Amino acid sequence: MKAASDASFPGHGSLLEIAGITGVVMPIERNAEIFGQGEPAEYIYKITSGAVRTYRLLCDGRRQIDAFYLAGDMFGLELSDMHSYSCEAVTGAKIVFFQRSAILAAAQRDGEVARQLWELTARHLRRSQDHTLLLVKSSQERVASFLLEMARRLRETSTVELPMPRQDIADYLGLTIETVSRTLTQFEEQSTIEFLAARRIALLNPTLLKQLNS
């Protein structure tokens, strides 16, 4: 039996088609916590609509957003059975919950499932490494990379509809909210982008953005 979530993403070659495990679709409201750092990892998640953020806090309250997950993405899989980071909905979202234990059991039986689990983790590793590389760049380069990444992942070429507030972007890029705002304004002044709304941005000169991306 196919998982309910997979019907809407036929081309995605999901783990769950193969494992034959059914998940439960949960509607999650904006800013609701999906799981918290230190909690037992009971589920693995697939997001069918909306967006979520995973993050960690330093003792003094600084927040580092590790990743954003968008429609079609899976997240929440870790080696440990405790979550090492927290997860919240950025927007209202529909998320499919799958029993972690069932997935792991399926992986033990079926080598193809095991391979897809590994691929998922490997993809996350790759993304984490790209994120690390981002954090050594200038503020302009970081914001440019972010816009391009979002456009690519949302499958939007000329216009991006950002689901997250500026503060989330800042905490993802290791900048302050003011610097993010100023950098975007700067891009607008030089006609690299145009604001259709605060979170709806037209990429007028993607070539220039790509140059900044290195």
Add this chain to the structure above:
Amino acid sequence: MKAASDASFPGHGSLLEIAGITGVVMPIERNAEIFGQGEPAEYIYKITSGAVRTYRLLCDGRRQIDAFYLAGDMFGLELSDMHSYSCEAVTGAKIVFFQRSAILAAAQRDGEVARQLWELTARHLRRSQDHTLLLVKSSQERVASFLLEMARRLRETSTVELPMPRQDIADYLGLTIETVSRTLTQFEEQSTIEFLAARRIALLNPTLLKQLNS
């Protein structure tokens, strides 16, 4: 048959013991390239002595060191069959080369091997996320974290023998070599550390360093 490398790391529960695959020990000299970004990934590596660095270059020459690997560590495993980063020896090193294809074939046959491949990638992901968190901190916090990480991984408590030059530390921490040097000097002035040699550092006040680590 056991891999040659495993005899010296009996407690390490190595993948290679289980897979029954034999690797070839290669002596690598300081600063020699082990593999380069974009090259086909033929091998998976286990380091038995010495240290290596993996890194990526931006177009203008800035270098981000992703990770250091020390005796007992495995590295070079990626999802893609092309390397997405480069790898060099930090010091003279002994490294065991294992055929990637043999490992992957073993993983397909044996679920336990597959699981250990996944664990390896998951551990690297965890480390990459910790690294990301490091890069949002102040220079003092970054250097303190680095010293503690190295002391822990080298199993040295009161004294650390750093295998890498300051430039490598700087490129790992996203700082300049001057800032790394100044921060270490500052730690010495406040008697948090003591230089026995430029790369041999006594941790006089690990508690203070841990506070900076958050």
Add this chain to the structure above:
DNA sequence: CGTATTCTTGAGCGACTTCAAGTATGGTGG
């Protein structure tokens, strides 16, 4: 239409960088 939230903008400051010497360190050949 009013209120809360989000976003932008400005001015001043500070942390880290850049540029430029100067000082150890370690390996090599005499």
Add this chain to the structure above:
DNA sequence: CCACCATACTTGAAGTCGCTCAAGAATACG
């Protein structure tokens, strides 16, 4: 064993990018 050289490391002074603090403008929502 020492003199020499290349490399690695440290230190100083000036500059800059992004941060902090503070307010104002736009937006969303009841």
